[in-house]
Structure formats: C-alpha cells, structure tokens
Amino acid sequence: MKNFKQLALNVIDIEQQAIAELAGFIDDNFAQACELMFNCSGRVIVIGMGKSGHIGGKIAATLASTGTPAFFVHPGEASHGDLGMITANDVVLTISNSGETGEVLAIIPVLKRIGAKLIAMTGNPESTLAKLADTHICVQVSQEACPLGLAPTSSTTATLVMGDALAVALLNARGFTANDFALSHPGGSLGRKLLLRLNDIMHQGERLPCVGETAKIKDALVEMSLKGLGMTAIVDDQRQLRGLFTDGDLRRILDAKVDIHQDSITSVMTEKPYVAKHDMLAAEALKIMEDKKINGLIIVNDKNQPIGAMNMHDLLRAGVL
Structure with missing residues (x-):
C-alpha cells in the first residue's frame, strides 16, 4: 500500500524549497514591476492560460482588494473582443511558466500597439514572453512536486506567492489601511468588524x-x-x-x-x-x-x-x- 502521508510530505518539502528560492528573484526587475503598477493610472490586467490563468485570477483579486485596481482577462477571450477592455493607461501582467504559451503570445503585438506596459511572470528568463516584456519577474523552480514533472505544482505555488509579494509591497507603498480594506469587503465579517460603528x-x-x-x-x-x-x-x-x-x-x-x-x-x-x-x-x-x-x-x-x-x-x- 502506498505511503500517502510520506508522499504528501514530499510534496510539501519540494514546494517549500520552491518558495525559498523565490527570495533570489526579488531584484531590480521586481522593483520595476512594482513601480509600473504603483504609477499606473488605469488598471492592472492579469492574463494567463490554464493553471496560470487560475493563479492569475487569484492575483488579480488580491491586488484589487489591497488597493491596486485589477481584473483578470482570459487570453482566449481577449483574442475575441475582450482586448477592448485594455487601454494605454493599463499595465498588463502576463503569466506563463514556459513563457511560450501561444494564446498569450498571440495578443502581445496588440498590447504593444495599444501602448500598455507589459510585465511578464515566467519560469524562463530567456523565453519569448520575458524578452518582449518591459520587465520580467522570474518564478523559476528547481522541480515540480508532481513526480512526472508535468502537472503544474511547485511552479503555480511560486507564482501565487510572488503575486502576493507584489500585492503586499504595493499595499504598503500606498499606505493602504485596515479601513481601506474594509471598504472593499463590506459584506464579510471582516468588513463588519472594520466598518460598523x-x-x-x-x-x-x-x-x-x-x-x-x-x-x-x-x-x-x-x-x-x-x-x-x-x-x-x-x-x-x-x-x-x-x-x-x-x-x-x-x-x-x-x-x-x-x-x-x-x-x-x-x-x-x-x-x-x-x-x-x-x-x-x-x-x-x-x-x-x-x-x-x-x-x-x-x-x-x-x-x-x-x-x-x-x-x-x-x-x-x-x-x-
């Protein structure tokens, strides 16, 4: 019989190591990405495909609830009209572990023509997406927790953590307060505690x-x-x-x-x-x-x-x- 507990512990160990390695990627590129989003007069648009898209949706939600207006756009839908949501005043955060996701790369020329600033978050600094972006945030991991090395596991965890790092860095830079947070969460118990007098x-x-x-x-x-x-x-x-x-x-x-x-x-x-x-x-x-x-x-x-x-x-x- 499989030792399910040990297998689970192995996954946790691998993903903890992936998170620890992120500290080496908090560099000038990360700071530049923060500056672009901090000075953005429009919205931060997060784009990703597949598992990266699911992580991107959460990153967009976290940004929006912590003082950085943001929303997620699916790259497939973007090619069929949703690019109309994006303006020259926006900053686009594109997420792709390989940096070669076809649906994401297909809309880069249009984003460039619109004039939106482009941040890439990938696991490959030499990828096409990384080179096309105004700045690149590396989320490279040593290995996936999946024993086949196929299912996005460590890479999605690292991307999620890096997204949190961006959101919290911007939160502090904006002087975002608990009362500000409550204004975007009026329906929850936290909002009631922070708003109700x-x-x-x-x-x-x-x-x-x-x-x-x-x-x-x-x-x-x-x-x-x-x-x-x-x-x-x-x-x-x-x-x-x-x-x-x-x-x-x-x-x-x-x-x-x-x-x-x-x-x-x-x-x-x-x-x-x-x-x-x-x-x-x-x-x-x-x-x-x-x-x-x-x-x-x-x-x-x-x-x-x-x-x-x-x-x-x-x-x-x-x-x-």
Whole structure:
C-alpha cells in the first residue's frame, strides 16, 4: 500500500524549497514591476492560460482588494473582443511558466500597439514572453512536486506567492489601511468588524434605558424590564451620566438589606461606569467589554450625556461577535 502521508510530505518539502528560492528573484526587475503598477493610472490586467490563468485570477483579486485596481482577462477571450477592455493607461501582467504559451503570445503585438506596459511572470528568463516584456519577474523552480514533472505544482505555488509579494509591497507603498480594506469587503465579517460603528447598532431615543438620580430602585427595575437591555443609565438634572445599574448589580444586592421601594438607585448604582462614544468601532467596544468582563456599554456625547446603549446581543446580531 502506498505511503500517502510520506508522499504528501514530499510534496510539501519540494514546494517549500520552491518558495525559498523565490527570495533570489526579488531584484531590480521586481522593483520595476512594482513601480509600473504603483504609477499606473488605469488598471492592472492579469492574463494567463490554464493553471496560470487560475493563479492569475487569484492575483488579480488580491491586488484589487489591497488597493491596486485589477481584473483578470482570459487570453482566449481577449483574442475575441475582450482586448477592448485594455487601454494605454493599463499595465498588463502576463503569466506563463514556459513563457511560450501561444494564446498569450498571440495578443502581445496588440498590447504593444495599444501602448500598455507589459510585465511578464515566467519560469524562463530567456523565453519569448520575458524578452518582449518591459520587465520580467522570474518564478523559476528547481522541480515540480508532481513526480512526472508535468502537472503544474511547485511552479503555480511560486507564482501565487510572488503575486502576493507584489500585492503586499504595493499595499504598503500606498499606505493602504485596515479601513481601506474594509471598504472593499463590506459584506464579510471582516468588513463588519472594520466598518460598523456604535451609532449603527446602539439603542437610542425612547429605546435608551435611563432614569433620574432621584429614582428609586424599583423605578430602575421597571425601566430595565421595559427596555430589555439588562441595564439602565442614571442621570442628573442636566442629563449627565451619574452611574449605571445592571442585572449583575441587582444580583449582588439581593442579600443586602435594601428596600427596592424606598431606597434610591444612587445608593446601589455603579459610579463612573465604562462608556463609549458613538463613533467608536463596534469591534473596539467588543474588546472593551471582553477586557472588562461587562455585558453592555452606555454611549455618551462630549457632555457625558447618554445618547445610546448596547449590549453583547447587539454585537452578536450585527455579526461582530
């Protein structure tokens, strides 16, 4: 019986070596390719055939999501009309391990005539594609992980890693931030964490649990029950926050000799509670709540007046938690 685990480990060893060898190809040509894409006033167009095309699609997606507008064009479709997507302001990144892929070479004269800058990424610096390009990035590997030396394995891995190197180098050069990243990922959980702010999810207006400092404990309990957030803010006559009373506080006073009908809420409230501002990221509020082991926050304005409230359930519903 075949030793599948050992065969798999051999593949990993070979591909790790291929990645390690890439460091020798981060040279002036790589820097020139970055400069061309950084200064591009149009789009980066990625072109590749077969497995190189699949890798090219991922590289284009990574570039686009990290601040370098890009999209993939299939070379076969390019010869039948899709070349109309490419302009003189674009930079074209062509991918071919051999550098001799016929479908890619067939459109090079048209790209040259259009005036687009051309970057080649191949495993053969002496190939036709490498020589026709404005700059060439080498992704040569010592061997494919495929024992037949036929199926693209190490070569596609090396190409993918080099594409990531381009994207991240450009990301840093552009000063691309986490907020920029979130703008291109609004539908995912990462986007929600990076874009969602407390004013998007907080309970406000009539839904904000709040009682005056002259209220009795029973009044606070009624307010908590009505608003359903497990807490209520306590304010003075200027509506400035005096304290907070929560379900946890209620449990802690059950054994104390208090009269919920007569005792003031100020006698059992938590003074100087943790608060947040309305423009705080929901993810930041989550960290505060986790660090301080609390289940809710009052949101205040610059005058320390409560304007909203939220709890862990709100973060859960919003997909932040």
